[in-house]
Amino acid sequence: MRSRPPTIKDVAEQAGCGIATVSRVLNGTGSASADTRRKVLSAADALGFEFSALGRSLQSSSTKTIGCIVPSLANPVFAEVVQAAQQEAHLEGYQLILACSEYDEMQELQAARTLIAKQVDGLVLTVNNASDSEALELIRDRRLPCCLVYNRASFGLPAWAVDNRAAAREVAQAFHDEGHVQTGFLALRFHRSDRSRERYEGFAAACREFGMADPLLLEIEEQEGNLLELLGTLLAEHQALTGIFASNDFLALAAMKAARALGKRIPDDLSLVGFDGISTGLLVDPHLATVETDPRTMGQGAVQSVLARLLDRPTPDLPSAAATFSFRAGGSLGPPVPGKADGREAATSLPSHE
Amino acid sequence: MRSRPPTIKDVAEQAGCGIATVSRVLNGTGSASADTRRKVLSAADALGFEFSALGRSLQSSSTKTIGCIVPSLANPVFAEVVQAAQQEAHLEGYQLILACSEYDEMQELQAARTLIAKQVDGLVLTVNNASDSEALELIRDRRLPCCLVYNRASFGLPAWAVDNRAAAREVAQAFHDEGHVQTGFLALRFHRSDRSRERYEGFAAACREFGMADPLLLEIEEQEGNLLELLGTLLAEHQALTGIFASNDFLALAAMKAARALGKRIPDDLSLVGFDGISTGLLVDPHLATVETDPRTMGQGAVQSVLARLLDRPTPDLPSAAATFSFRAGGSLGPPVPGKADGREAATSLPSHE
DNA sequence: TCCCTTTTTGGAAACGCTTTCATCAAAGTG
DNA sequence: CACTTTGATGAAAGCGTTTCCAAAAAGGGA
Structure with missing residues (x-):
């Protein structure tokens, strides 16, 4: 018409x-x-x-909209965070505007700017470096209701965070219990993620505490296709390691695959522990040992925190540090078995495949 | 201040x-x-x-905002779609408002209403049933620039869709080539997804075409935790099947796990083929045979289609039906081997685990 | 019937912006 | 020096709401 x-x-x-x-x-x-x-x-x-929500918002200066910034949706952890946040917001009649920073601080900042210009009522975000983020500074100065997710509290903003250091300590403990001494920490974009660094630092400190050797830091820069090759090279260069703690599950699974291609048995020749607890870890064989976190609770909680400020409700309790993760045992972590560790070409160790 | x-x-x-x-x-x-x-x-x-974007939008009646509705972000396919859409929109200075329908038509409709009220300039969405969606009806009546993703064109709206029937035919062909006759089609929320149904129909038709038995339809209703148990029961009930085509990769991987728990060797006792081509399929052993699709291209393309209408640009070409997918071979699909098929308890067939 | 209270109603302002239009001064032009 | 052109500027309208306020209508009691 x-x-x-x-x-x-x-x-x-x-x-x-x-x-x-x-x-x-x-x-x-x-x-x-x-x-x-x-x-x-x-x-x-x-x-x-x-x-029209437009005229209404102009009048009431409330858009019923919450901005959400995460590094990427390619990581199922953040996908879950966003999904849970969206659902929780929806319950209260709020919409979510999504932005991805692609692990880039400039994009992070720009996203924050745009969302602020869009007059979001609040923000929920995971930044790359919580302790030093221009985006957070901006948000704090604007006094915008905001809650961090998967970052530790910073700039006076509340945070639903995993206690990375404590979690990493448990991983070190597990390695120690199995008799490992020389381990490595594998990270994908180390300098771009404070989470990764906290895990490493906690792990290193705990290794020292347990009398193990300092973990080797294995960094990989970009994720351009050849990840498996890079991992293969890296693993080949460090045959002495009996265990590797990866900064996330995908990396751990990829390392598992790369190690097998090198003829290594898991966990006899190389033990692996991941981080996040994505469901894929339970589909592989053996199961991936990992640190389980609960992205849904995090995303939901963060939105609740923001909404609490917006609607003048009592602030929800942040989880106690210890309740933010739980170590999940798995067959990928076992005692090192000195056996035939160095068979370069060993398709036979790839099961049901010949 | x-x-x-x-x-x-x-x-x-x-x-x-x-x-x-x-x-x-x-x-x-x-x-x-x-x-x-x-x-x-x-x-x-x-x-x-x-x-303030608000005043500006009110004046210009353009919010520089695109609405995006997908069933869920738990499925990595949609997570990628959304991510790509967000990036593409961002390139042109548009923001994405996200809504998830949770595979529910009411939520789908409500999301559409809300987004329309929010005065989004356009919409990109995957609906549950494209041929019969009140949400699409609403959008069409409002003459809002819109593009479907992963649904086939409907209500006169353009669509970046996978040719599910053609893809399913290739899967049937692959099963046939390997010598399978009695197969099954495994679906999670069959009645809630036209994609699933199209895959089934295409598969069934092709099975008939190739002289195979009609595929057994294996439906699972909800995904409540016990998915593996349900799958185990289902598989145990249908020992005659030599191959299963799952409506998505996660389901295929879960079935793989459940089958192994039943002592089945993959692919000798049971071949599996998935759909989507998520990267996890390459982390398991053997690799999951599947139909690869390209969620990033889909999401990006859909946004381009919408933007084309908004900015008066030439409409981007939709991909030819055949270019929307590609069959990916994998070790999970092989010829049926009559061997010791029925070992109820067979932890031994779980490799490197004893 | 008259006056007072209560309910219903619409005009107008305000929200923050863009854009048209008229005004005004400066700068050319002959 | 009178006259036109140009550039700079602000007042005001309008975008779609909500809300305040005053006016009008409707009851109600004497």
């Missing part, structure tokens, strides 16, 4: 009354005679009228 | 000029003397002024 969507003015005209009355009737605020109500309702219905 | 964010009026006051001038200077539209320009710029800077 009409190309321009109908406005409240159109409804008023059709119903033969003023726009104020239409607003009152349709919003159920204020009084109106039964007759007027009927006329307004039918006019609105006939025109297929819906309020 | 000030609790209320500064408006253009504040800047004008501080710079000692009219708001129109501020708008012109800051937007780089229209002319202004060097002196005024300087004053405006410094005033804006001093106040930390940023335009």
Whole structure:
């Protein structure tokens, strides 16, 4: 029919009354005679009228919108965080505007700017480096309700975070219990993620505490396709390691695959522990030992924290540090077995495949 | 400093000029003397002024925002779609508002309503049933620029879709080539996804075409935790099947695990083929045979289609049906080997694990 | 019937922006 | 020097709401 969507003015005209009355009737605020109500309702219905959130937001200076910035959705952890955040926001009638920083601080900052310009009512985000983020600075200065996820509290902002150091300590303990001494820490974009660094630092400190050798830091820069090759090279260069703690599960699984291609038995020749606890870890054989976290709770909690500030509700309790993760044992971690560790070509150790 | 964010009026006051001038200077539209320009710029800077997208949108009736509805982010396919869509939108200065339908038509409709009320400039979405979606009806009636993803074209809306039937035919062909006759089709929420149904129909038709038995339809309703148990039961009930085509990779991987728990060798006792081509399929052993699709291209393309309409650009070409997928061979599909098929308890067939 | 209270109603302002239009001064032009 | 052109500028309208306020209508009691 009409190309321009109908406005409240159109409804008023059709119903033969003023726009104020239409607003009152349709919003159920204020009084109106039964007759007027009927006329307004039918006019609105006939025109297929819906309020424009724009005019409303301008007026109320509340957009019912929450901004969400995560590094990437390629990581299922963040995908889950976002999904849970979206659901939680939806429950209260809020929408989520999504932005991905691609692990880049400039994009992170720009995203924050854009979302602020869009007048989001609050923000939920995972930044690359919580202790030094221009985006967080901006948000703090703007006094915008905000909550961090998977970052530790910073800039005075609340955070639903995993205690990476404590978790890493448990991993070190597990390695130690199995008798490992020389381990490595494998990270994908080490300098771009404070989470990765915290895990490494906690791991290194704990290794020292348990009297193990300092873990070797194995960094990989980019994820360009040849990840498996890079891992293969890296593993080949460090045959002495009996165990590797990877900064996330995908990396651990990829390392598992690369190690096998090198003829290594898991866990006899090389033990592996991941981080995150994604479900894929339970589909492989042996199961991936890992640190389980709960992305859904994190995303949901972060939104609740923000909403609490917006709606003047009591702030939800942040989880105690110890409750933010749990070590999950798995067949990929076992005692080192000195056996035939160095068979370069060993397709035979790849099961059910010959 | 000030609790209320500064408006253009504040800047004008501080710079000692009219708001129109501020708008012109800051937007780089229209002319202004060097002196005024300087004053405006410094005033804006001093106040930390940023335009409110709200006022601007109200005025221009364009929010620079695209709505995005997908069933869930738990499926990495959709996570990638959303990520790619977000990136592509971002390139043109558009933001993405995200909504998840949770495979529920009511939520799907409600999301569409909300996004429309939020005055999104366009929509990119995957619906549950493209041929019969109230949400799509609404969108079509509103004449909103919109593009479907992973659904086939419907309601006159363009679509970046996978040719599910053709893909399923290739899977049937592959099963046939390996000598399978009695296969099954495994689906998670069959009645909630037209994609799943199309795959089944295409598969069934092709099986018939190749002279195979009609595939058994194995449905699973909900995904509540015990998925592996359900799969185990299901598989135990249908020992005659030599091959299973799953409606997505996760399901195929889970089935693989469940089958092994039953003592089945993959692929000798049971061949498996998935759909989607998620990277996890390459981390397991043997590799999962599957139909690869390209969620990034889909998401990106869909946004381009919408943007083309918004910015009056030539419509991007939709991919030819055949180019929307490619069959990926994998060790999980092989010829059926009658051997010791029925060992109920057979931990031995689980490799490197005893 | 008149006056007072209560309910219903619409005009108008405000929200923050862009854009048109008219004004005014400066700068050319003859 | 009178006259036109040009550039710079601000007032005001309009975008779609909500809400305040005053006016009008409707009851109610004497």
